[in-house]
Amino acid sequence: MPSDRRMFLGAGLGVTAALASRTSGLTASAQPVSSDGPPLPADVRLEPEVRAAAAHDFGRLIQKQPRGVLRPASSTDIARLMRWARGADVKVAARGQGHSIYGRSLVEDGIVVDTSAINAIRDIKHDHVVVDAGAVWRDLLDATLAQGLTPPVLTNYLSLSVGGTIAVGGIGATSSRHGMQTDNVIALDVVTGDGNELSCSATADPDLFDSVRAGLGQCGIVTRATLRLVRAPERIRRFQLFYRDLPSLTADQRRVLTEGRFDQLQGDHSSRWQRRLAVPARRRNIL
Ligand SMILES: Cc1cc2nc3c(=O)[nH]c(=O)nc-3n(C[C@H](O)[C@H](O)[C@H](O)COP(=O)(O)OP(=O)(O)OC[C@H]3O[C@@H](n4cnc5c(N)ncnc54)[C@H](O)[C@@H]3O)c2cc1C
Numbered sequence: 317m318p319s320d321r322r323m324f325l326g327a328g329l330g331v332t333a334a335l336a337s338r339t340s341g342l343t344a345s346a347q348p349v350s351s352d353g354p355p356l357p358a359d360v361r362l363e364p365e366v367r368a369a370a371a372h373d374f375g376r377l378i379q380k381q382p383r384g385v386l387r388p389a390s391s392t393d394i395a396r397l398m399r400w401a402r403g404a405d406v407k408v409a410a411r412g413q414g415h416s417i418y419g420r421s422l423v424e425d426g427i428v429v430d431t432s433a434i435n436a437i438r439d440i441k442h443d444h445v446v447v448d449a450g451a452v453w454r455d456l457l458d459a460t461l462a463q464g465l466t467p468p469v470l471t472n473y474l475s476l477s478v479g480g481t482i483a484v485g486g487i488g489a490t491s492s493r494h495g496m497q498t499d500n501v502i503a504l505d506v507v508t509g510d511g512n513e514l515s516c517s518a519t520a521d522p523d524l525f526d527s528v529r530a531g532l533g534q535c536g537i538v539t540r541a542t543l544r545l546v547r548a549p550e551r552i553r554r555f556q557l558f559y560r561d562l563p564s565l566t567a568d569q570r571r572v573l574t575e576g577r578f579d580q581l582q583g584d585h586s587s588r589w590q591r592r593l594a595v596p597a598r599r600r601n602i603l
Contacts, residue, residue: 361386367385370411385428388433389433391505397427407423408428411431411432413432420532420533434539437456441545444545445459448478448539449479449539465546468493469488469490469496470490482538502543506524565583
């Protein structure tokens, strides 16, 4: 089995026609389905307001009007849609919380699979949790913290879906220690472009596992994930250091990374900090 992501799609195992809408060269067809084509599955929502809500994302830079929106109750609903979409040559885009910024969860004249309703947090053990892909990290964290546990890597903003960040990587303040969120996935349940419901992990179907993680939703729709958990710290000490320029900030970041003294590390070079830094600089000039 090829391990390269493009070969995966080419081999027809992946989401092929259905999910390839934003990967140049992989798009099977942009043709609309003719009116005498197979009817849309009954559970696809066609109301203008539902379609309008799925036509944009957080970035508001790209707008794509879907033909319909599926809000699946289960992986089986997604598999049924994928088989229909493949037969009808209609594109499908997975959507979590729509917080990507450049149209990744949008599809023109296709079907958006809004995963937000498949969000159960299923089984919390001392070292892992099984969670549905539409759950947001905030809810997952609330549930695991109640047992003194946490995913090793969290995004800064927690109202992103588990599936949505597994599809892009997921970076956080502990990534210097634990890698990306995708590095902390133990197993996935996935629906592929041909409508198969498969489970994969580092040992079971590893090519699919490697393609779906950070695969931008092009190689399958994640429906459930088994994620690593670690013990949550009961207390932390937090230091905030302010810098006048970026080179000094990055030099210190490299230093503490090399020393490995801190569990979490973040840098911020926004204009907010620059303004705050401007105050002592002016004062010193006055003095
Ligand atoms: C305010 C804000 C803060 C952010 N902070 C961070 C941060 O700290 N760290 C970080 O890494 N990122 C951060 N991001 C970026 C964010 O991780 C990505 O945009 C992420 O994809 C958003 O998740 P979502 O649930 O909104 O996914 P969506 O935007 O809905 O989807 C993003 C991509 O994932 C695919 N996808 C969604 N669900 C699935 C699924 N179940 N199976 C397969 N593919 C799927 C979509 O097709 C699309 O390609 C931030 C974004 C915002 C707007």
